[in-house]
Amino acid sequence: MKKTLALVLVMAxxxxxxxxxxxxxxxxxxxxxxxxxxxxxxxxxxxxxxxTGITINYxxxxxxxxxxxxxxxxxxxxxxxxxxxxxxxxxxxxxxLAQKLDRSKLSNWGNINPIYQGQFxxxxxxYTVPYGxxxxxxxxxxxVVSVPVRGYADLWDASFRDSIAITANYRVMIGxxxxxxxxxxxxxxxxQIEEAGELFYKLADxxxxxxxxxxxxDLISGEVxxxxxxxxxVTMAKLTKPELEVVYPTEGIGFGIMGxxxxxxxxxxxxxxxxxxxxxQPEISAKSFEYLGYxxxxxxxxxxxxxxxxxxxxxxxxxxxxxxxxxxxISPEAAAKQEEIWIEFRNRCxx
Amino acid sequence: xxSRSRFPMIYLFVITVIMYLPILFVMxxxxxxxxxxxxxxxxxxxxxxxxxxxxxxxxxLWNSLILGGVSSxxxxxxxxxxxxxxxxxxxxxxxxxxxxxxxxxxxxxIILGMxxxxxxxxxxxxxxxxxxIIAHTAFCIPYIFMQVKARLAGMxxxxxxxxxxxxxxxxxxxxxxxxxxxxxxIVSGMLLSFAMSFDDVIISIFVTGVSVNxxxxxIYTQLKTGVTPxxxxxxxxxxxxxxxxxxxxALIGRLGNRKSPK
Amino acid sequence: xxxxxxxxxxxxxxxxxxxxVIFLIGPFVYMLVLSFxxxxxxxxxxxxxxLRNYERILEPLYFNTFVxxxxxxxxxxxxxxxxxxxxxxxxxxxxxxxxxLMLMLVMIPFYTSSLMRLYxxxxxxxxxxxxxxxLMALHITSEPLxxxxxxxxxxxxxxxxLLPFMMLSVYSSVEKMDWALVEAARDMGASxxxxxxxxxxxxxxxxxxxxxxxxxxxxxGLFFVADILGGNKIVLVGSLIQEQLMKVHxxxxxxxxxxxxxxxxxxxxxxxxxxxxxxxxxxxx
Numbered sequence: 001m002k003k004t005l006a007l008v009l010v011m012a013x014x015x016x017x018x019x020x021x022x023x024x025x026x027x028x029x030x031x032x033x034x035x036x037x038x039x040x041x042x043x044x045x046x047x048x049x050x051x052t053g054i055t056i057n058y059x060x061x062x063x064x065x066x067x068x069x070x071x072x073x074x075x076x077x078x079x080x081x082x083x084x085x086x087x088x089x090x091x092x093x094x095x096x097l098a099q100k101l102d103r104s105k106l107s108n109w110g111n112i113n114p115i116y117q118g119q120f121x122x123x124x125x126x127y128t129v130p131y132g133x134x135x136x137x138x139x140x141x142x143x144v145v146s147v148p149v150r151g152y153a154d155l156w157d158a159s160f161r162d163s164i165a166i167t168a169n170y171r172v173m174i175g176x177x178x179x180x181x182x183x184x185x186x187x188x189x190x191x192q193i194e195e196a197g198e199l200f201y202k203l204a205d206x207x208x209x210x211x212x213x214x215x216x217x218d219l220i221s222g223e224v225x226x227x228x229x230x231x232x233x234v235t236m237a238k239l240t241k242p243e244l245e246v247v248y249p250t251e252g253i254g255f256g257i258m259g260x261x262x263x264x265x266x267x268x269x270x271x272x273x274x275x276x277x278x279x280x281q282p283e284i285s286a287k288s289f290e291y292l293g294y295x296x297x298x299x300x301x302x303x304x305x306x307x308x309x310x311x312x313x314x315x316x317x318x319x320x321x322x323x324x325x326x327x328x329x330i331s332p333e334a335a336a337k338q339e340e341i342w343i344e345f346r347n348r349c350x351x
Numbered sequence: 352x353x354s355r356s357r358f359p360m361i362y363l364f365v366i367t368v369i370m371y372l373p374i375l376f377v378m379x380x381x382x383x384x385x386x387x388x389x390x391x392x393x394x395x396x397x398x399x400x401x402x403x404x405x406x407x408x409x410x411x412l413w414n415s416l417i418l419g420g421v422s423s424x425x426x427x428x429x430x431x432x433x434x435x436x437x438x439x440x441x442x443x444x445x446x447x448x449x450x451x452x453x454x455x456x457x458x459x460x461i462i463l464g465m466x467x468x469x470x471x472x473x474x475x476x477x478x479x480x481x482x483x484i485i486a487h488t489a490f491c492i493p494y495i496f497m498q499v500k501a502r503l504a505g506m507x508x509x510x511x512x513x514x515x516x517x518x519x520x521x522x523x524x525x526x527x528x529x530x531x532x533x534x535x536x537i538v539s540g541m542l543l544s545f546a547m548s549f550d551d552v553i554i555s556i557f558v559t560g561v562s563v564n565x566x567x568x569x570i571y572t573q574l575k576t577g578v579t580p581x582x583x584x585x586x587x588x589x590x591x592x593x594x595x596x597x598x599x600x601a602l603i604g605r606l607g608n609r610k611s612p613k
Numbered sequence: 614x615x616x617x618x619x620x621x622x623x624x625x626x627x628x629x630x631x632x633x634v635i636f637l638i639g640p641f642v643y644m645l646v647l648s649f650x651x652x653x654x655x656x657x658x659x660x661x662x663x664l665r666n667y668e669r670i671l672e673p674l675y676f677n678t679f680v681x682x683x684x685x686x687x688x689x690x691x692x693x694x695x696x697x698x699x700x701x702x703x704x705x706x707x708x709x710x711x712x713x714l715m716l717m718l719v720m721i722p723f724y725t726s727s728l729m730r731l732y733x734x735x736x737x738x739x740x741x742x743x744x745x746x747x748l749m750a751l752h753i754t755s756e757p758l759x760x761x762x763x764x765x766x767x768x769x770x771x772x773x774x775l776l777p778f779m780m781l782s783v784y785s786s787v788e789k790m791d792w793a794l795v796e797a798a799r800d801m802g803a804s805x806x807x808x809x810x811x812x813x814x815x816x817x818x819x820x821x822x823x824x825x826x827x828x829x830x831x832x833x834g835l836f837f838v839a840d841i842l843g844g845n846k847i848v849l850v851g852s853l854i855q856e857q858l859m860k861v862h863x864x865x866x867x868x869x870x871x872x873x874x875x876x877x878x879x880x881x882x883x884x885x886x887x888x889x890x891x892x893x894x895x896x897x898x
Contacts, residue, residue, distance in 0.1 A: 363703050363707075363715065367718055370776070371722065372737065373731075377729055377736065429628045432625045432627075432628055433629030433630075436622050436624075436626035437626065439622050439625070454641075459874060462834070462854070466640035469647055469868065486636075488632070489637055492632070550726055552727075557859075567726060567728060570726060570729070571728055582732070583732075589725065589729070590725050590729065597720065597721055
């Protein structure tokens with residue numbers, strides 16, 4: 001039995017190898033996109049391939065840091081287009097791993113919503129084009145939550161025992177405690193971080209789950225009764241279960257932008273520019289953001305977004321930039337302190 | 352004596368059922384209409400359609416097949432030769448060699464992943480298919496080595512000697528006598544290697560490059576990031592393919608047995 | 614003649630020698646070296662000797678993680694042995710025809726993606742999932758159990774993932790056993806349990822021990838099980854290494870953690886050899 005099985009496998013492999021050699025590349029070349037999974041509607045990708053003849057090779061990472069690691073290992077080569085979070089882009093640019101965008105090839109540049117431009121990671125917009133933005137919110141199921149929730153501080157309430165989901169980004173989570181204490185996300189003051197850590201540990205009993213993705217699944221299934229979530233997750237959750245409540249914490253709103261950039265040694269930068277320009281078309285943007293569920297960063301697309309999605313995809317007007325704080329890079333000592341707090345916190349959650 | 356308790360059969364049955372239950376549920380939820388995997392909203396083949404449209408899955412499957420194929424082949428050659436050499440020599444370093452050859456089996460995958468990542472970046476090797484193949488070959492060698500060595504240990508030396516007495520050359524003896532005798536060991540070792548390689552997440556995550564996704568990496572990132580029931584559909588198809596191959600080969604094997612006089 | 618032989622053997626051994634020296638010994642030696650180096654400010658390492666990485670492991674934070682991880686690995690290994698040994702044993706005693714079928718049934722999940730099998734457990738264990746619904750329908754419980762994302766869920770997932778290794782290694786050990794010895798013991802008046810303890814168990818010890826090693830070794834490193842089923846709350850040494858490497862970029866510390874873990878494994882294998890008195894892993898499929 002084993003023998004035949006092996007034979008079948010070996011034959012299949014030989015065939016695979018043979019045909020693999022024959023398959024050449026398409027004329028338009030290849031565009032290597034490196035980002036999280038499920039960032040684009042397949043129709044959008046297919047449309048680009050049809051329009052340009054360029055083949056898209058879509059690869060994924062799980063965390064921004066993994067991306068940075070790979071980008072450093074390849075010295076800014078191999079990938080043509082990367083989409084990642086704001087703070088990591090700051091590092092990428094500082095390390096010289098991104099190249100300046102040739103705006104003459106981006107005829108749709110004007111479609112970008114200026115709210116999302118000129119941010120700390122790329123003050124003059126030389127390297128990046130925003131692709132989606134979000135805020136951290138608390139979502140909860142009013143059917144099972146009895147206390148009023150207005151901000152982060154309410155999550156410490158004893159009634160939430162073993163029923164809160166948080167994201168796996170320790171800067172955002174410890175940031176929550178920092179915000180409750182009235183400090184900045186980006187403080188380098190070790191005493192402040194330590195104080196926040198002590199407060200944060202007290203939250204451990206209430207934590208049921210730590211994960212970055214699909215937290216909405218657990219909120220909908222009743223696994224948790226409240227969750228700290230990103231915008232796209234709120235969109236998904238509300239569309240499935242409209243009775244969920246969403247809270248913008250009174251302590252201040254954490255704000256994040258995802259950006260597209262071209263690595264310094266990208267083999268096919270031209271294709272990447274074509275892709276950026278393609279995405280910036282209003283119709284394509286609208287379709288992409290309906291799929292993605294983050295705030296739409298293409299101003300020209302706002303009006304094209306279907307009614308059912310609009311309330312989730314367009315930044316609420318009452319939000320002003322000064323109410324929100326973005327998470328940037330902090331000193332190595334502060335980062336190390338936060339890492340340790342994070343491990344200790346998880347150890348306490350698991351017990 | 353015959354009135355033995357039925358306990359063994361019941362035990363085997365229950366554990367087997369438990370082993371298959373999770374697989375069954377994944378299959379059931381692959382035809383669930385809802386995008387949220389915790390709510391059942393109705394039967395649909397939508398996710399299979401989505402799956403076939405997603406070319407990343409095809410590419411990843413492709414990469415995994417090539418990776419598994421090439422590394423189990425490479426490991427088969429290196430491991431078989433190594434096993435023959437080890438059995439035949441009586442030199443002192445033999446024990447140490449055996450220990451080192453089987454080291455990857457005794458090392459947690461996480462450590463293998465870590466040392467390969469560190470070492471490859473030290474050498475400046477570009478991460479991608481090459482690094483994947485080297486790493487996978489390294490952890491596949493022990494499986495082949497052990498299997499072939501076991502075969503060799505149980506082998507009757509007289510066949511080789513008789514052939515040689517009859518005037519066969521060394522190469523001839525190797526290809527006509529030794530190789531066929533150890534073939535089952537090589538094949539089952541390769542099969543195991545292929546399965547290990549095809550299922551490996553941990554090492555692959557560390558040593559993969561920018562543009563190479565393997566199937567397990569794809570499933571892992573999907574499980575952690577955007578899980579859609581597409582993953583269920585993919586897993587279902589993979590399972591059915593495995594099942595088909597195993598059952599088919601069992602049937603063919605039985606047919607072959609019936610024909611042979613033994 | 615003798616010299617020619619030796620040359621031939623060297624040729625047989627050469628590929629394995631060269632490959633293992635470059636791609637196995639090399640990385641291991643580098644890991645050792647790396648563990649004594651200093652982490653650079655941003656990325657990479659600085660070539661200055663330090664014992665700091667090992668000192669850090671002794672800090673309560675990391676030391677506890679080690680202890681907890683070992684505890685979990687011991688628990689998982691014990692459970693795997695408890696469930697897997699009888700399975701392998703009974704399987705080997707089946708009539709040959711059924712044995713083939715059973716072996717096939719065990720191999721099929723083994724060839725199926727382990728991630729898929731874990732994902733199936735999420736569906737079973739989640740709140741208001743299948744287990745909850747079943748228990749509530751039977752009126753055993755009245756509200757969701759909340760098993761997913763707990764320590765038991767991680768243990769279940771690991772046991773499940775590693776069980777086939779134990780089954781198969783015990784199976785091959787029992788299959789090879791000389792039953793005449795058991796009969797002899799019985800003829801001499803030993804009870805079934807006595808015969809099992811004095812004859813069968815010692816004879817199948819190598820298979821059991823192989824299973825133990827094949828379970829214990831991975832169970833400290835299977836970070837994705839802790840990720841997926843433990844809701845990220847259980848920190849294994851494996852998770853620690855992975856995070857130090859991929860998120861924190863502290864290669865030297867990750868190397869030091871690996872060295873310690875490796876030392877523990879070596880001790881285990883040494884114990885294995887002492888217990889079984891053999892230099893080889895038996896019943897390795």
